[in-house]
Amino acid sequence: MDKVVDLYLNQVSTRKKWKSFLETKGIHDFSDREIDVIDHTLGLIDDEGNLVATGSIAGNVLKYIAVSNDEVIAGARFNKIVSSLQQYLFSNQIFHCFVFTKAKYSSSFKHLGFKELALSEQAAFLEYGDPNIEDYLNNLPQVHDQKNKKVAAVVMNANPFTLGHRYLVEKASNENDLVYVFVVKEDLSLFSTAERMKLVKEGTQDLSNVEVVSGEEYMVSSATFPAYFLKSAAELIDVQTTIDAKVFKNFVAPKLNIKSRYLGEEPFSRTTNSYNKKLQEILSPEVKVIIIPRLREKDKIVNATEVRKYIKTGSLDKIEAFLPKTTYDFIKNNLLELQDRIKKGTNVNGN
């Protein structure tokens, strides 16, 4: 009978055993980005003491699941390791979990009651538990007779909310009956999720047909997308965008009757540019992608990355023209705290 054991990866010998087991299963990415976020790892040990299955937990995401396939009853070990990971989550009061995995393993997870949110050639994204995507969408604000309204969406990280974001939302607001602004949820940005939400809400308060909501886990961020199961890190952006766009197209857009999605044009960043193209490819024709040229202020493009650079140097006079008053005041009042975060290692570049 196989036994479930805790694996402590900070022990060198355990880590070595774990790693070589995963390598025999075709997993080769053991970068810090993937490993550092792991909270707990479990293993299955057979009667002879061999490691025959493993799985890990990072927040509410299951990772590094691998099972040796020389078992007597097909699937039993997989069920046992996934069940054990879930018990661990439940005992920590986490009742909702996700898995990003190779496309071919989607059916194994579906077999255990996981629901597939998106499937691409390379990857699958599934969830389990409560509250699920239906619950999330049912709880979003809706207007009367939304089926016959013109509804649009903007997805943003807003790190922080600038006049550029405001311009995009305003444009969507003028051209539609209702606009959802989904704020990406991940706490790796300089501004925390709560702060970003607050600034977007304050900065769009005067637009009565705009609803600012959290994207929760359903607006998939590249910052938190696990890449360990992909062939190369270069695939990351492509796979993440595809998965993200498909969740939006399969679930979010039909439920809320969203017919168009507004994006900011990206003249400088090649990643965002290819992201925009990919999005367009997947979302249309059901959801029309509308790309808006960036707002220019005194011939400079309004851009959150620039804003963060000037927060670092403390030159607030340089960014005042780029920001709504609400964001500017927040930065002014919290400048030391923000600079402290930068010093402690929060990345200023990136998204």
Add this chain to the structure above:
Amino acid sequence: MEIKKTGVAGTLESSDIQVMISKGSNGIEIELDSEVKKAYGDQIEKVITETIKNYGLNDVKVKAVDKGALDCVIKARTLAAAQRATETSDQPDLEVL
């Protein structure tokens, strides 16, 4: 009886059923996943519904993943999940079984 949080009991292993119970607003709503749903889905849902009703709960969302559990297992798992959801695990009302 009031549901205070999500409660779950059971595993995804063969012959078991995992029952997750949370607050609902529209009676007892069951989302059942089972390979034998065609043949036994109605029976499984009936056992879950009865157990929950007998426990004194009315508005409940249930997510259940069945791996071929017998009725007695379904009852026990549902009851345990209900006790955890209502935070009454320390005062088991075993007569419901």
